[in-house]
Amino acid sequence: MTLFSLARKNIARNFSQYFLYIASMVFSIVIYFTFVTLKYSDTIAEKTASSQKLDSLMSGAAVILIFFVAIFIAYSNSFFMKKRKKEVALYALLGVRNRQIGFMLFFENLLLGLVSLGVGVVLGFLCSKGFMTILIHLMGYDVIAPFTFSGSAALNTAIVFLIIFLVTSFQGYRLIYQFKLIDLFHASKKGEAVPKPSMIVAIFGVLLIAIGYWLAMQDIYTSKVWEKVGFLMTALIILTTVIVGTFLLFHSVTDFLLAVIKKNERWLWKGLHLMTISQLLYRVRGNARTLTVIAVLSATTVTTGGAVYSLYYNTNDQVMTANPNSFMYEQMDAKTDQQISAVLSETKxxxxxxxxxxxxxxxxxxxxxxxxxxxxxxxxxxxxxxxxxxxxxxxxxxxxxxxxxxxxxxxxxxxxxxxxxxxxxxxxxxxxxxxxxxxxxxxxxxxxxxxxxxxxxxxxxxxxxxxxxxxxxxxxxVDQASIDLSKKMAKELPEEALFSSAPQDFQTGIEIVGSLLFIGSFLGLVFLAATGSIIYFKVLTEAEEDKSQYNILHKMGVSAKEMRKSIASQVFVIFFVPLAVGLLHSAIALKAFSSLLMLDLAKPVLIWMIAYTVIYGLYYILTVASYNRIITQNNRTEG
Structure with missing residues (x-):
């Protein structure tokens, strides 16, 4: 049996565990391929007046996506490598050479990447028509885009992701050389370093977040702090204080909250509450870095998406405020007026x-x-x-x-x-x-x-x-003012005539904001998929560690219902505490954005937050179901 065939069988055997990882990579590839395809698209160039700006936006979005996906794939791969360490140690004990084990892991990860790349490009091509139609619609045009396959886009996508997969595959190859055999056997029992909580650290964390919030809520134009410190430095201080404060929040603050709950003995000894709280005390602290990443990613996604969607949502109102009349121009002579009248059919x-x-x-x-x-x-x-x-x-x-x-x-x-x-x-x-x-x-x-x-x-x-x-x-x-009518009128007017057109201004604004919304939405979905996947991998890794504990409870006669309730409670905290913190961060950022632009963003931001939370909640449901399946199968096997 060759190393490649062994890698292929390992993937087939563990496909259910790899599925979400593959799905997230495929989704990232589909989005990247779509962006690159749109960049090379002649349809966009022909239909829109801002094709050059869109080209730049797509290129910028693709670079951000590459950077993020590379980090996500490397991070996710580290979870799988951790889970495989015991298996790797068994191969070593059986006499398989380190070099062969390294190549097996290399081929396994590369094969996952190639499968994801192939599926992603195919799905990207099949979805390109829909994505392009969505973009054109968001930009204010009523056009059905054709199916488009760009060889340049496919080559670009293949090169970028092959490089990423080669790097992560080499990461797998090095695994056998990085640890001693005993470390590999006990790797699954090692979490992130668990720091001891401190009241001083907890207070400092809350204080840092409060400072970041206070600075963010200051008016950029009138604040003495922003004026003295400078825009870039103040923005950097806000980011630093909020991120560090968030880490300390999960590091120590939540520990004290859980400790307070634990003091309620009457509640604690009901059902599996004691086990649930005890595990959360460890996991929230032990996973402080991961929870901080989730909170910051959620805040970034919701803030960016909420801001762009708010601009898109308010575009029509802003245009109508600036242009209460469909058309207006400075009258030059009677002949021009007659030509304009000939163009107009019906008017209000x-x-x-x-x-x-x-x-x-x-x-x-x-x-x-x-x-x-x-x-x-x-x-x-x-x-x-x-x-x-x-x-x-x-x-x-x-x-x-x-x-x-x-x-x-x-x-x-x-x-x-x-x-x-x-x-x-x-x-x-x-x-x-x-x-x-x-x-x-x-x-x-x-x-x-x-x-x-x-x-x-x-x-x-x-x-x-x-x-x-x-x-x-x-x-x-005009009741049905259109771009075509606006162009016909502009053609009849001399250049020096001051002409303003509500439909033209709306089209210009919606093209820019619509393309930003398209990019922001799909980047947000990638970030959301990655965020959900990171927690999914983390929780399921912990589920493998908890199998023996739940099996003991099963043998003691604890009902499956009680165990499912305990699991749902633990996973709920791990999922929704960082989400709540992220939404709070984004609410403060969007409030500052609202004050800056003098816009009421409450409704569009609320819509965006609800949409994000609903999709995020689906990951929670999937994770709880997978966790329960692992525990149930183990209880049936172990008896």
Missing amino acids: YDESIEALSVTFNTKEFNEALIFNSSDKRIYTVINEKTYNKLAAIQGKEKLHVNEDNAVILDIGYDKRFSPKYKGKTITTENNTAITFQSFKKQTVLNVGTVGIAVVVSNDQFKTLQEEGEVLKYRVIG
């Missing part, structure tokens, strides 16, 4: 309005700004009558402007660095003064055409006509 409204372009001295309210600004600004001015006319059409509240007063329409208003408008006075070059009675974070004119607008009374508008340039704009509302 089509209005021509008069506005002024006036230069104001804004020194008074610029003094309090964080960022320096010019003391003179040009504002588009409309009268109260025009505003109310458009507001009625758009379903907005009417506005009353007092004499010599004004209301400014600034959709980007932010109290941190926007002017303090209310009560401030600005003057024209001829010293005509107007005072802001209020401001609104909405507008009735497209910002892309007029910028920030100022509403004055009808009489004041007549006065300002003598000082400003009179402009005429056409505002159009």
Whole structure:
């Protein structure tokens, strides 16, 4: 029997144990192959206006994926090698040479990799149509993508993953040379080093997390800490304090919580509670590094995905805020208007309005700004009558402007660095003064055409006509505004005409954010698959160690139901405590992100967190089922 055939039989015999590892690798390969295929795709280049940006995004995502998958495969492989150490020791006792054992492990791991690579590329090709259609749909296009097989993408994928598999296979080859025979026999009984808990360490861990949270919640623009320490250094401090604090949380803090629970003797002596708590005391501390990795990975995945999904979720609202009219342009001549009218078929409204372009001295309210600004600004001015006319059409509240007063329409208003408008006075070059009675974070004119607008009374508008340039704009509302219609209108307009289009702005925004959502979602799924797999491997390794304990309980007459309950409780803590910590980390990060962008992210973030938790929960169910199967089979065998 050759070493290669022996490796093949070992894989076939232990396939159920290798299945999730293979599945995770296959999924990673499918995603990588998809990204590379999309990078070379002509369909994407033809259908989208941002194909070059997408190419760069896909390349960046592929690099991140390679880095992560390489670490994940090496980490997962170490679990399997640990599980195989006793088997390796038996081969050595039977007289098999170290070199032959090393080559057997090398071939075994390489064969797993080659099988995963072949299956991954095939599935990647079969799924490429669906993935490409999803991407195009997320980018706002209603197109069914064709089946695409890229030889360049397949070669790229094969080279990258063969290198990863060769490195991990060599890791297996070196196993027999790294340990003494006695160490190999007792390897399965060795976990991560178990540090002794300390009250000082526990308090320090909580303090570190609190410091990280406090820094994250500080406003980047106004915080003295961010200003003095610097952006990069502060971000590094936040990451360091939170990660180290998380490690110390699992290292010592949870130990004290479990110790407190253990003091409740009345509860402790019911069922298998004593065994459950005792094992958790060891495992939470002993697996502190692994649980920290899970918490940080979960936080990273949820934060990144939640942020991108929030941007995607809010894209339409942001476009509608900036473009309350489907189309708006500066009127140049009657002929152009006639050509535009010929292009338009049906409209909800089509209005021509008069506005002024006036230069104001804004020194008074610029003094309090964080960022320096010019003391003179040009504002588009409309009268109260025009505003109310458009507001009625758009379903907005009417506005009353007092004499010599004004209301400014600034959709980007932010109290941190926007002017303090209310009560401030600005003057024209001829010293005509107007005072802001209020401001609104909405507008009735497209910002892309007029910028920030100022509403004055009808009489004041007549006065300002003598000082400003009179402009005429056409505002159009269409029920089914489309990119094609926008392109036809733009073609009829001269280049100097200021033209803004809601569907065009939406398409531009959705292309960028949609591609980010696609990349973030699939990278997130890979991270989630890896996260679930790491815990799965870890827990099942511990299940092998626990077989004898549960067999003793079985012989003592403990019911299978009680054992399943104990197992479910232990695995629940191992799975969901790091998830809860990760979600808390991500909630703080997304709150800071929300404050930075002045967006309400509550709903999209909650949707993202629920989706992540549901998929993560499936790994928990699978792990508990596998754990129970190992214990049940052992009890039947041992009696």
